[in-house]
Amino acid sequence: MKEFIKVTKALSDPARVKIIKMLQHKKMCVCELREILQINQPSVSKHLKILENAGLVYSAKDGLWVNYQLTDGSSSPYAASFLGNLRHWLSDDPEIATMIFKLPEIRREDICKI
Template sequence: MKFFIKVMKALSDPNRVKMTKMLQHKPMCVCEIQTALGIAQSTASKHLKILEDADLVTSFKDGLWVNYGVADGSASPFAANMIGNLKHWLEDEREIKELNKILPNIDRHDIVNKN
């Protein structure tokens, strides 16, 4: 039951649900996620750590970048079930629709060059 609760708690925060939904579309770095959600980088990183600990998200290095993506679900049947269902859930929600519109325009290179 402990791991089931961990998965459910990880998805109990609206920003973590949004992150999971965004990562279903493409792998993203912290700065892209931060920009999309309008939150601090430290906040985005903390949320990603919670999602990763629940096996909902994975991280992988790509040169200097650390990318995050949706996990394949092999580590936990609870995480696999939620990942599978989230692909179909919430697509009609206003906030998710808005994120889906802006995602193609968010690029890490543009973000880094602004700073």
């Protein structure tokens, strides 16, 4: 039951669900997520840590960047199930649709001025 609760708690916050929905479309760094969510960097990092602990996302260093992306769910059947279902859920939500529409405009090089 611990694993189930960990995954459901991770997905109980709207910002974390938005992160999952964005990561369905591309891997992203904290600064890109912060730009779309319009919340501060420490909050984004905290959300990502919770999602990572639940087995929903993982990070990988790529030069200067730390990229976050969805896991394949292999660490938990609950994570796999929710990730699979979330691919189909909320696509018609106006807030999610607007956020996804803005994704191509978000470029880490512009945000971080590197």
